[in-house]
Amino acid sequence: MQVPAPHRVAAVIVPPVLSFDVSIPLMVFHSVEHYEVRVCTARPGPTPTVGGPDIVVPDGLDAVAGADTVIAVGSGGEQAPAEVLDALRKAAAGGARIASLCTGAFVLAQAGLLDGLRATTHWGLTDALATRYPSVDVQPDPLFVEDGGVFTSAGAAAAIDLCLHLVRLDYGASAANAAARLAVVPPVRPGGQSQFIETPLPPERGTSLAPTRVWALEHLDRPLTLADLARHATTSVRTLTRRFHAETGLSPLQWLLHQRVDRARELLETTGLPMDQVAAQSGLGSADSLRKHLVDRVGLTPTAYRAAFDRSSSGA
Numbered sequence: 001m002q003v004p005a006p007h008r009v010a011a012v013i014v015p016p017v018l019s020f021d022v023s024i025p026l027m028v029f030h031s032v033e034h035y036e037v038r039v040c041t042a043r044p045g046p047t048p049t050v051g052g053p054d055i056v057v058p059d060g061l062d063a064v065a066g067a068d069t070v071i072a073v074g075s076g077g078e079q080a081p082a083e084v085l086d087a088l089r090k091a092a093a094g095g096a097r098i099a100s101l102c103t104g105a106f107v108l109a110q111a112g113l114l115d116g117l118r119a120t121t122h123w124g125l126t127d128a129l130a131t132r133y134p135s136v137d138v139q140p141d142p143l144f145v146e147d148g149g150v151f152t153s154a155g156a157a158a159a160i161d162l163c164l165h166l167v168r169l170d171y172g173a174s175a176a177n178a179a180a181r182l183a184v185v186p187p188v189r190p191g192g193q194s195q196f197i198e199t200p201l202p203p204e205r206g207t208s209l210a211p212t213r214v215w216a217l218e219h220l221d222r223p224l225t226l227a228d229l230a231r232h233a234t235t236s237v238r239t240l241t242r243r244f245h246a247e248t249g250l251s252p253l254q255w256l257l258h259q260r261v262d263r264a265r266e267l268l269e270t271t272g273l274p275m276d277q278v279a280a281q282s283g284l285g286s287a288d289s290l291r292k293h294l295v296d297r298v299g300l301t302p303t304a305y306r307a308a309f310d311r312s313s314s315g316a
Contacts, residue, residue, distance in 0.1 A: 006036040007170055010067035010091075013041040013057050014084055014107050017074025019049040021101055021159060025071055028163035031179045034171055038063040042081040050076070061087045069097040069166065072104030077125055085111040092150075099151035099166065101159035108150065109133040117147040122155035172309030173265035209233055209243055216256060220263050220283040226252055260284050261297050268306040275302050 011025040022039065029035040040059035041047055047057045064070055064087045072080075072088065088111045092098050100108050105121035106129060108114050118137045121129050130138035139145050144153040144162040153162035160183060168176035212233040216224060229252050230240040244252045264282035267273055273281070279290035287302075294302055 004034065007034055007069065008067045009035055009037045009069045009071065010064045011037065011039045011071045011073050012061070012064060012084060012088070012104075012107075013039060013047060013073050014075040014080045014104065015041075015048055016050045016076040016078065017047070018102075019052045019055055020156070021073050022049070022055060024101060024159045025073070025163055027183055028160060028167065028179050031182045032167055032171060032175050034175075038067075040064065042084050064088070064091050064096075067091060067096055069099065072098075072100040072107040073102075075103050075107045077103050077106045077128055080107045080110055088113060097149065097151070097166075099153075099162065101153050101162065102155040105129060105152045106132075108152065109136050113150060114152070117150055118145050119147065119150070119152040120145045120154050121152065124155075172269045173262050174269045174309075177262070177266065209240070209247055213248075213255070217259060220256075220260055221281050222283065223285075224256060224283070256283075257293065261293050264290055264294065264302075265298075265305065265309075268302055269309045278302065 009025060009029050011022070013022060026037055026039065029037045038059050039057055040061055040063035041057040042061060044057055044060045046054045048054050061083060070088060070091045072084075084107065088098065088108065092111075092113055098108065098113055100121075102122050103125060105114065105119050106125075108119070109129065109132070114133065115135045116137075118139050119129070120126065120139045120142050123140060126138050126140040129136065137147075142154070143158040144151060144165065151162055151166065153159045164176045164180055164183075167179050212229055215232050216229060222228075226237045226240065229244075230237045233240055233243075235243070241252060244250070244255065248255050250258070260283045264278050264284060267278045267281060271278075275287040275290060279285055279287050282290070284290045284293060290302055294300060294305060298305065300308065
């Protein structure tokens with residue numbers, strides 16, 4: 001069987017940058033065998049990071065040419081070198097998928113690649129992005145945004161969410177979930193979820209609903225109700241709903257639906273089960289319901305999704 005060509009990712013580092021941000025595309029994409037990742041910058045060699053040791057960036061901007069996905073990382077909102085902006089414009093004009101992590105959105109805005117588009121960045125800098133680039137429709141709340149084929153993310157863990165989303169788009173839920181497990185992060189956090197600007201995660205003193213979410217994942221094939229979840233969490237439905245939103249950014253039923261659709265995607269990718277069985281095992285009820293929710297989420301029917309992402313016989 002012919003081995004598919006690797007999907008080439010170029011992470012363009014624009015100082016000042018956090019070393020954590022540099023590690024994200026390497027951590028996520030290197031864990032999926034289909035990607036080839038290069039880290040590059042305008043001036044290869046030792047590169048300063050914010051609050052940490054210098055890192056060595058091996059490649060120059062020639063790595064951007066021919067890349068399938070180009071990701072701007074860093075800048076801290078400062079002006080990027082002209083050669084970086086030129087490389088990004090050429091990549092976009094050549095059909096590469098363009099993305100940014102955290103303050104990399106400022107780089108895309110400087111290159112004119114966000115004009116007229118919705119975009120986000122770290123919540124602490126969304127006002128600055130909107131003020132400096134009024135042609136950009138800045139969204140302060142989402143974890144990540146896609147508009148016009150350009151992807152931008154908020155800071156820190158939201159950048160991981162975006163990279164996992166790109167893996168999911170390229171190679172399906174199974175590959176993205178495997179990458180998430182290696183990174184020890186949740187496999188699904190929808191881009192529209194809040195950045196939690198005002199609502200920190202609750203302290204881990206036995207009050208987290210994580211055990212209930214794990215229990216729900218183990219029983220997705222059952223018709224779970226709010227009362228079922230509240231009973232498992234030994235709390236009222238009202239308290240469950242409030243705490244669930246504080247911890248996940250979603251209502252319990254919204255979260256359940258996301259998990260059911262993702263379970264259905266994995267079953268479509270990794271098994272040959274008939275559609276009604278996929279629907280039943282994921283808790284979506286019927287083949288018609290499966291079709292509706294999959295089309296709403298990814299724009300593909302179950303049959304088309306299976307044809308695009310089938311892993312059941314490839315060993316991938």
